[in-house]
Amino acid sequence: MNIREAREALKLYFGYERFRPMQEQIITNILNKKDVVVLMPTGGGKSICYQVPAVVMPGLCVVISPLIALMKDQVEALLTNGIQAAYINSSQSAEQQYTIENQCLNGELKLLYVSPEKLLSAGFLSFLKRINISLFAVDEAHCISAWGHDFRPEYTQLRALKQQFQTTPVVALTATADRLTQKDIQEQLWLQNPDVFVASFDRPNINLMVKPGKDRFNKITEFLERHYKQPGIIYCLSRKATESLANKLKTQGYNATYYHAGMSAQQRSKAQEAFLRDDVQVVCATVAFGMGIDKSNVRWVIHYNLPKNIEGYYQEIGRAGRDGAQSDALLFYSFADVMNMRNMLSEGDKAQTELQLVKLERMQQFAEAASCRRRILLQYFGETMDKDCGNCDICRNPPTTFDGTLIAQKALSAVARTQEKANIGLLIDVLRGSRSSQVLSAGYDKIKTYGAGRDVSTMDWNRYLHQMLNAGLLELAYDQNYALKLTDQSRQVLFEGKKVQMVKFEEAKQQEETVKPRPKREVIKDALFDKLRSLRKQIADEQNVPPYVVFNDSTLQEMAAEKPTNRITMLAISGVGAQKYERYGDAFINAIISFVTEEQAKGNKVKGATHLLTFEAYQQGLSPEQISIQRNLNPVTIYSHLATLYEQGYAVNLSDFISKAEYNVIKKAIEKLGADSKLKDLFEMLGEQYEYHKIRLALAIYKKQNSI
Known part of the structure; x- marks a missing residue:
């Protein structure tokens, strides 16, 4: 089995001349029957990584996905491309499932999509043993980790794949996983010396914007005027908000619908189909909508309320521009949203609540950021950008900065002298010379940087540390009581004279985009489009x-x-x-x-x-x-x-x-x-x-x- 056949399949079935970065290496590993972990942003081409091997390898590729909507979409797209595929899930009758199982036994299919529940149901793994399985693909693999933002307990049983099909390669794929979740995926699935491929999380075609949460409805209608007939999603915090916003937009003449978990399966399916088929331009939805929606021409995503974590926000904006064309992500932010979300999160399990509150705080930092938003987003996933992106509101309207090197050095020195064991609150107490019981019991009142930042208020220290987290000068260890950790960049500041620019705390003025008249040739091109x-x-x-x-x-x-x-x-x-x-x-x-x-x-x-x-x-x-x-x-x-x-x-x-x-x-x-x-x-x-x-x-x- 060689990569040349994979390249031919890419052009024949998918119409692309060459693979995107990393896809060829991933596919080569799979063809060599190696386990692989793939972290690739939404729209980065994850599906190709298992669909192309499935076509060229003898046997059947089984794809495990928690999302019925995604299964249906993927199978329709594969059939249109001339690839034999099917799915089995709870939406089908026993007779339909039996017919598909026979197609598998007769070698008529190249890909079969199943839910984790179906895969682990009585007798299904035994049924698969009667078939030549070429590959298992575990999609949305972050669901296996309690550290992930979308933990699903049933996913932890997927280790049965490696137990029962020891020589069959497994590829685990996800669009969002921090370092802890990446490690968890490998361990939970019992993968054998997997090669881990982490693609850039950068989606440069998405324009990132944050606006104050005042007068949201008028700002949305102005936005929609600039996105005439372009399909998009508005994410809302509550079910009630999706319905009222969709109805208000309808009264203004927009073709809108709503989607949330409180609707019947038939109602949800109808709303989703209308959006997928471009019969509806706008869908107002809770986060129940969109996971696995493989609609490539979503041109924009609006967050009516602040999302609860950066992973969720990243995944949701990633539903825009999956085809690589220019798209927009607009987030409305108000402190009231933060308080509402804190109240909602505080109702759950204590350990999970603490984790989710810290993640919410990072989301809040992103919304309040005064430096390039894309750099902050990428830094969260452990990726460093050398320069500002030029495609976010901050880059277009930069705030005032000052030399904050001394402030950064004080904070980083305190992190080092507390042996990287202090969280944000405790570190601020150390810097401000607090006599709290925590500071005294740990002996932090004896370290050199104790009280070195008395002249800076608690609130300002909070902001400075958040900026340092956003800039990659610090990392947060969720599994070590949220302790602050030094990075390679922080060592450059402490020992190599690296300068740090910080932002003055002034309300950044929002500049509206000016719409320039388009050249005639562009107008003609748009008319043909x-x-x-x-x-x-x-x-x-x-x-x-x-x-x-x-x-x-x-x-x-x-x-x-x-x-x-x-x-x-x-x-x-x-x-x-x-x-x-x-x-x-x-x-x-x-x-x-x-x-x-x-x-x-x-x-x-x-x-x-x-x-x-x-x-x-x-x-x-x-x-x-x-x-x-x-x-x-x-x-x-x-x-x-x-x-x-x-x-x-x-x-x-x-x-x-x-x-x-x-x-x-x-x-x-x-x-x-x-x-x-x-x-x-x-x-x-x-x-x-x-x-x-x-x-x-x-x-x-x-x-x-x-x-x-």
């Missing part, structure tokens, strides 16, 4: 699948920019594989040609389409000279169009315009100077005996014959 989106919706409705299963937004945007109008150029578009071209290629090509013709008739110049209009005239039997008169262009330009069309695989016969003898002479000059030579250099080498357009045509033939 809208036309292609309408076609996609029509096809999706006919086939009873969500639109993004046909093509995602970034594929349509590339089509709108490149305007492919034949098989070769359409297959060059990222996301157009052989299977999808056979199903939809002609319909989208016809739509592009129709659009270009209509725009030209209106007198609009369409960027990248001029050679297509030359081709249309050529097909009507006009000569290059006649086309140049009709289009009011230089004949040399028309010949250049014909050469380009020939190179792109269009049916153009260049031998009508250049003889074999002429080509052979020019070919020798090309071989001497190289196929990337300028026309002027070739013209001069040929003693100025051959016209420029003949040289251009000869170059096209030479490149095609030599596959350049």
Whole structure:
């Protein structure tokens, strides 16, 4: 089994020319039957990591997922791509499940999605032993850890996979796991010397914004005006809020619905389907919505209230822009939200409550941040960014900073002298010279930095330490009573003269985005994108699948920019594989040609389409000279169009315009100077005996014959 087959499967079934970073290494390990842990952000391409091996390895890949909605979505997408897949869960009848089990026994499927409950139910593992299992993929693997933000006790029983299928590789995948959770995943699943792949958590296409929680509804309607017809999710804290917000938006003319756990399964399914199929633009939801929703064209996510932890926030904003296109994440923040959330969290188990309150505090720090939000977000997951992102509200409107190196050194020295055992509250007591019983009993009143920060208030120390956590100068050890720990960066501040910039505590002024008028060519490109989106919706409705299963937004945007109008150029578009071209290629090509013709008739110049209009005239039997008169262009330009069309695989016969003898002479000059030579250099080498357009045509033939 080699990676070449995997690359071929990637293009054939998924339409991508190359793997994203890490995917190829992960797949190579799986093909070599090794256990693997994959931490990759939502939209980073986790599914490809097991779907491609599943296609090329003999046998059946079993995917364990807690999410019925995700199973359905993934299976629909795989079937559309020409891959045989199915799912078994509680939504099906016994007869339906029996039929799928027979397909597994007969070797008719490549992937089977099951819930953990189904996998561990009586007799199911014994049933799987009758099948050649190529691979187990455990999705949402963070659910196995009590340290994770979405712990599910049933997941801890998945160690049975390694107990009963010792030689079958297991890949554990998650989008959100801090270091403690990563370690827990490996231990709980009994993975054998797994290779751990941690992709960058950076989603640079998502614009991060935080706004004060005043006048939220008007701010939302202004936001929606700027995101006309773009689908998105508004997350609310309570079920009641989802309903009232959706109803208010409807009265303002927006196509909105709501989703929460208090609705019947049928109501939830109806709301979800309407959103997936682009029948509804806005869904107002609790966090019950979205886990596993594989909708790639969500263009924005709004948090009406503060999320309870950074993992949840990161996962929820990650539902936007999964296709890689530009998207927005807007968070509304007020201190009242923090108090509400604290009250809600305080009702649970004591140990879990303490952990969740600390995580809420980190979320609050993010909302109150005065430095690049993306750096803070990535730092939380242990990833360092060298420079500010430029795609968050803080980067666009930076606050005032000052040299805070001395303050940082005092705090870091205190962390070191308390042997990295003090939490934030105790460290502040040490720095401010408190005589509390905790300080005295630990002997911290005897250390050198005791009282070194008396001149700074408790509240300001809190803010400074939060900034240092956000900047990666400190880490918080949840499993060691939330003690503050030094990092490589903090040692640079203490011993290597690294400077620290801190932020003055002033209310940052919110600057509204100014919407610049778009250039005409962009307006035309957007109009073509809208036309292609309408076609996609029509096809999706006919086939009873969500639109993004046909093509995602970034594929349509590339089509709108490149305007492919034949098989070769359409297959060059990222996301157009052989299977999808056979199903939809002609319909989208016809739509592009129709659009270009209509725009030209209106007198609009369409960027990248001029050679297509030359081709249309050529097909009507006009000569290059006649086309140049009709289009009011230089004949040399028309010949250049014909050469380009020939190179792109269009049916153009260049031998009508250049003889074999002429080509052979020019070919020798090309071989001497190289196929990337300028026309002027070739013209001069040929003693100025051959016209420029003949040289251009000869170059096209030479490149095609030599596959350049």
